[in-house]
Each structure stands twice: as structure tokens, then as C-alpha cells.
Amino acid sequence: MKNFREDFPILNEEVRGQKLIYLDSAATSQRPLKVLEAVMKYDKEENGNPHRGSHTLSLRATEAFESVREKVREFLNARSTKEIIFTKNATEAINLVAYSYALNEVQKGDSIVITIAEHHANLVTWQQIAKKTGAELRFMYVDDQGRLPLEELHKIDETTKIVACTHMSNVLGSIFPVKEIIRKAHEVEAKVLIDGAQAVPHMPVDLQELDCDFYVFSGHKMYSLMGVGVLYGKEEILENMEPFLFGGDMIEYVYEQETSFNELPYKFEAGTQGVEGIVSLGAAIDYIREVTYPVIHEREMELTSYALQKLKALPYIKIVGPPDMEDRGAVVSFVVDGVHPHDVSMILDHYGVGVRAGHHCAQPLLRYLKVFSCSRASFAFYNTKEEIDVFVDKLDEVRRVMGYGSK
Ligand SMILES: Cc1ncc(COP(=O)(O)O)c(C=O)c1O
Structure with a gap:
């Protein structure tokens, strides 16, 4: 080989x-030469601010940026590029869902269910939402071999509004039964976020087959540069969520006292994005496909x-x-x-x-x-x-x- x-x-x-x-x-993967070369090419030939102008470099940058969005969509088998939002990392993607979705949808009397094996990114964030809303933060526990027994899924019940679970534990190495978790959560009409930070570098992910509501990961653990992450969300849910960050590019019209927001996915991408990171993510996907x-x-x-x-x-x-x-x-x-x-x-x-x-x-x-x-x-x-x-x-x-x- x-x-x-x-x-x-x-x-x-x-x-x-x-x-x-x-x-x-698992902390951060290394980058193949092809990824580094793709970034170098972008910086030498295409760098401009995407979506910001009609001159050639801005158009080249827009093309480089948006072609990666389509590549990510295809890679994960999402339905539409509207469902692919670029973030800084997996942590920011989880925070986006927590603040733009959960804070408005969860209230006292509800529960948020996570596993004890979550990375702090997918734990502290939900702790904060539970504190702010008065909801209960409930844990599913692993067994003494570090696997999640299906019996723990009974923690998901009629009170549950959000289930957030890692696809693969960064400590135990266990792959969690996310399909069963998603099925159970949907039975009680809870939304599910899967933290794929440790999964995407190692296994194919088919979002339509999984049917989770949100899926997040970081580029730097899958052979791209640091500074880029992805939030996948189902279009109908994202459509009804408020923006997370405010500023340039996420707006449609701005008046002195009011603003209307851009369409998906731009509504969630305020300010200049880490385009080199995004370009590197595209090259990393090409590289994974090659290997x-x-x-x-x-x-x-x-x-x-x-x-x-x-x-x-x-x-x-x-x-x-x-x-x-x-x-x-x-x-x-x-x-x-x-x-x-x-x-x-x-x-x-x-x-x-x-x-x-x-x-x-x-x-x-x-x-x-x-x-x-x-x-x-x-x-x-x-x-x-x-x-x-x-x-x-x-x-x-x-x-x-x-x-x-x-x-
Ligand atoms: C399972 C898991 N989730 C989330 C994260 C957070 O990733 P990032 O720091 O890139 O946001 C990590 C990082 O180690 C992780 O292993």
C-alpha cells in the first residue's frame, strides 16, 4: 500500500x-502538500473579498469560495448549498445552533439531552443554554467499556427539545449509535445535533440518510487549515432561525433603525470569512476522495x-x-x-x-x-x-x- x-x-x-x-x-491532523498548494494558488491568483465586488479578483474569490460550498454539500450528501454554513470551527457551529435555535425554542420544563462523553464544545454550550432557559440538562452515560448502551436512550422523552451527541468520542474512540439516537429524538419531535468533529476525517457521512437536524465539524481535523468549520442544518429549520452574528454580507437592506437579512446560507455568515481555510477544505475533500x-x-x-x-x-x-x-x-x-x-x-x-x-x-x-x-x-x-x-x-x-x- x-x-x-x-x-x-x-x-x-x-x-x-x-x-x-x-x-x-485527533487534536489536529496534518495537511497534505496538495492542500497547501491549493491555498498558495488561491493567494497567488485569486485573492479578493468574495461577494464584495464585481472586479475580477473578487469574482475569482467568490467562485473559489462558493465552489467549496457545493463540494461540501456533495461530500456530505446535503440537499442544498443553503444548508451548508461556513463557521470558524465546530465549536462556533454548535454555538450558532445553541444561540440562534435553542435559546428561542427551549424553555423551563424542557430537557436538553447530551452524553457524558461530549467534548466541552458540545457540553458547556448546552449547560449555558440550560442555565439561561431553565431547561434540564440530562446526560446519557457510557458503560464501563466506554460504549453508549441503547438503554440510555430512555433519557430522551416528551420533554426533550434538543439532543446533542458526538458521532465519535475524542477520548474513548467509541462510535456512538447516532442513527438510533436520531430516530428516538424524532419520535418525540426533538431536534438533533451531531458533533462530527472526530467522524468526518475517518468515515463517509450521508446527511440525508442520517436525517439529523444539524451536523458540525472542523476542517483542521480533516487535513485542511485551521479557521474553517461547517454547520449543516436542515433548510426549513435554518430558514426560521435568527442570525447569530450581525454585520456585512448577512444583510439584504439596512435602514437607520431596521435591517432585513440575506437569504440562506449568507444570513449566518457575517463579515469576511476565512477564505484560505475554506479553499483548503475544498482541497482536503479532493484529497480524501483521491485516497x-x-x-x-x-x-x-x-x-x-x-x-x-x-x-x-x-x-x-x-x-x-x-x-x-x-x-x-x-x-x-x-x-x-x-x-x-x-x-x-x-x-x-x-x-x-x-x-x-x-x-x-x-x-x-x-x-x-x-x-x-x-x-x-x-x-x-x-x-x-x-x-x-x-x-x-x-x-x-x-x-x-x-x-x-x-x-
Ligand atoms: C468531538 C469534538 N468535538 C468538538 C471539538 C472542537 O473542535 P474545534 O476546537 O475545532 O472547534 C473537538 C476538538 O477536539 C472534538 O474532538
């Missing part, structure tokens, strides 16, 4: 005199299964999340007995290995699991088994440096 490392210039970097082994793609999801999936599952198997063989490692490959993505969190995750990360860095340490923006989950903090290795299809060998071998070194034998 092709060595995809070659497509990613940064993977030639050395860290502390060692070949870089990047195992933190293909089946290849990404096969490679990532092979790496994850290999890493899990090797880690489980170490007596001082505890896996946080499903111990097997069922319904799981390319994220493996773990605790090294007796060693703080920050020490794990710092010592591994001496060998060029980058893993994440801490609470992973999921403090309630770690508290629930009674894990103080943990380390996380996350893989992308550009990683290799040899990299995993180095990473796992060096865990013995971590224990030794911290004063333990390897057992």
Missing part, C-alpha cells in the same frame, strides 16, 4: 533529533487494532475506552500506571513521539470514569506500524525514567 507519509511535508520534520512520529491527529474512505478506514483500523493489541500486552497500561475494535475509531486513550500523562507525553517527545495528555476537553467524562487524566494516541492513515512499534517500545522507557521496572 502507498506510503501516505510522503504526501505530508511536515512528517519529514525531526523532533529532538528524531524522526517525527505524530500521534495526535478514498475505504483505504483510510482499512489503514486506520489496522493501526488501531495493532496499537490496542500491543498496549494491552503491557501490564502497566490501562485502556480508557473499548478494549476491542467493535464500533471504534482511531483513538486510543490510556493510563500508564504510576506516571502522570504529562510526564508520559514529555518523555515520549524526547523520542520524537507526539501524543496528547490531559483531560482532552472532556472533564465530566474523565470524572465519571474516575480517571484523573490520561494519555491519548490518535492515528491517521499516514501513520505506520513501525511508528506504533517505537511509541509502544518507548513506554517502557517512560516507566524506567519514572523509577519503575517495565513490569
